[in-house]
Amino acid sequence: MGAVKVATLGATLSVCFSTQALAELGYPEKEELKFGFIKLTDMAPLAIAYEKGYFEDEGLYVTLEAQANWKVLLDRVIDGQLDGAHMLAGQPLGATIGFGTQAHIITAFSMDLNGNGITVSNEVWDEMKKNIPVGPDGKVVHPISASALKPVVESYKAQGKPFNMGMVFPVSTHNYELRYWLAAGGIKPGYYAPHNGDTSGQLDADALLSVTPPPQMPATLEAGTIYGYCVGEPWNQQAVFKGIGVPVITDYEIWKNNPEKVFGVSNEWAEEFPNTHIRVVKAMIRAAKWLDENNNANRPEAVEILSRSEYVGADYDVIANSMTGTFEYEKGDKREVPDFNVFFRHNATYPYYSDAIWYLTQMRRWGQISEQKTDGWYMDIAKKVYRPDIYAEAAKSLIEDGVMNASEFPNFETEDGFKAPQSDFIDGVVFDGKKPNDYIDSFEIGLKGDETL
Numbered sequence: 001m002g003a004v005k006v007a008t009l010g011a012t013l014s015v016c017f018s019t020q021a022l023a024e025l026g027y028p029e030k031e032e033l034k035f036g037f038i039k040l041t042d043m044a045p046l047a048i049a050y051e052k053g054y055f056e057d058e059g060l061y062v063t064l065e066a067q068a069n070w071k072v073l074l075d076r077v078i079d080g081q082l083d084g085a086h087m088l089a090g091q092p093l094g095a096t097i098g099f100g101t102q103a104h105i106i107t108a109f110s111m112d113l114n115g116n117g118i119t120v121s122n123e124v125w126d127e128m129k130k131n132i133p134v135g136p137d138g139k140v141v142h143p144i145s146a147s148a149l150k151p152v153v154e155s156y157k158a159q160g161k162p163f164n165m166g167m168v169f170p171v172s173t174h175n176y177e178l179r180y181w182l183a184a185g186g187i188k189p190g191y192y193a194p195h196n197g198d199t200s201g202q203l204d205a206d207a208l209l210s211v212t213p214p215p216q217m218p219a220t221l222e223a224g225t226i227y228g229y230c231v232g233e234p235w236n237q238q239a240v241f242k243g244i245g246v247p248v249i250t251d252y253e254i255w256k257n258n259p260e261k262v263f264g265v266s267n268e269w270a271e272e273f274p275n276t277h278i279r280v281v282k283a284m285i286r287a288a289k290w291l292d293e294n295n296n297a298n299r300p301e302a303v304e305i306l307s308r309s310e311y312v313g314a315d316y317d318v319i320a321n322s323m324t325g326t327f328e329y330e331k332g333d334k335r336e337v338p339d340f341n342v343f344f345r346h347n348a349t350y351p352y353y354s355d356a357i358w359y360l361t362q363m364r365r366w367g368q369i370s371e372q373k374t375d376g377w378y379m380d381i382a383k384k385v386y387r388p389d390i391y392a393e394a395a396k397s398l399i400e401d402g403v404m405n406a407s408e409f410p411n412f413e414t415e416d417g418f419k420a421p422q423s424d425f426i427d428g429v430v431f432d433g434k435k436p437n438d439y440i441d442s443f444e445i446g447l448k449g450d451e452t453l
């Protein structure tokens with residue numbers, strides 16, 4: 001594990017740091033903090049808040065520490081070894097409803113939008129290509145539907161070979177995005193049945209999904225243990241650089257501007273250190289803005305920072321391939337995807353209730369939530385876990401500090417925490433966060449109504 005530690009107060013105190021600003025919000029109840037992260041490019045807001053002195057501006061002295069995997073990271077937040085962490089968006093929700101480890105985890109800050117991709121092995125790609133139309137430029141037409149993969153999966157099944165794919169964690173965006181893409185193409189990704197003790201997620205599956213740690217995905221693909229995976233960067237681009245696989249679709253093409261990671265803390269910690277929490281969110285909002293401002297002009301510097309061993313530790317060129325507004329699919333097929341990584345645009349940092357509800361609908365769709373729930377239940381859990389009230393306090397403080405403008409945030413007087421119904425999904429199904437059960441029932445593949453396994 002890598003660790004980064006802030007130097008002494010006297011050596012590094014920022015000129016922006018003012019006693020008056022501290023006094024207005026309230027001094028941080030806890031000044032020395034340790035935050036965890038996984039080595040992915042979307043941990044960037046933490047790295048930038050540290051490197052640019054934004055934590056120090058809030059009177060916070062932070063250690064950043066890479067964690068072995070998502071379970072270890074969550075466990076260490078729960079037991080207090082970490083004050084907070086870069087988390088999968090589904091982790092605070094899964095923990096709070098008791099899927100896996102039971103604990104009340106909250107988030108007041110969304111770390112980014114988009115940032116994932118689905119990669120398949122060269123052999124699978126060769127077969128898929130036969131089912132994909134080619135454009136006038138001689139390149140395959142994107143987005144690529146999983147219907148192009150379906151004959152390949154059926155061929156493997158006919159040979160008695162399980163079609164194995166990797167994702168990073170049972171409550172990860174990657175799991176739900178991979179499942180969404182497969183199901184939209186007519187491939188059943190399998191169900192969970194925790195009430196029966198089955199947490200494999202492989203019941204009645206055409207494609208068998210299992211957990212693979214992100215940094216290990218390319219090597220696992222190369223070894224032939226899995227035939228494809230869904231992961232964040234830089235691990236899709238790594239497959240291209242190593243010549244072992246082909247990214248076939250980005251999550252931007254599966255669900256445009258989908259929420260990805262969040263910053264999570266235990267509810268107990270948030271209640272004990274409210275001013276500290278607000279100040280952490282303030283620093284990270286500033287970092288997110290820095291990452292996106294001037295049309296991503298700061299991204300090359302961000303890539304240099306992230307490439308360091310204490311952060312992501314991948315080659316500069318690999319990280320830059322997606323962080324600087326492009327994405328390479330098949331070797332040499334590099335396309336403009338300016339919003340592949342979004343940290344601040346489109347109100348990316350705001351913790352929308354509707355985002356939480358989408359994750360919960362997918363948990364129900366695939367059996368992680370065993371029984372039908374009322375629409376009100378979804379709203380109650382979203383409000384218990386996602387905390388736009390804390391975010392608004394941080395944003396208002398930044399406005400009062402003169403660091404940011406009100407126009408850079410949602411209108412907190414009228415914002416209800418729900419995005420307008422969204423239709424930018426690969427299958428065109430409309431998601432209205434205020435009608436979760438109608439949404440769940442609209443899918444051909446997946447649990448509906450009062451169905452149980």
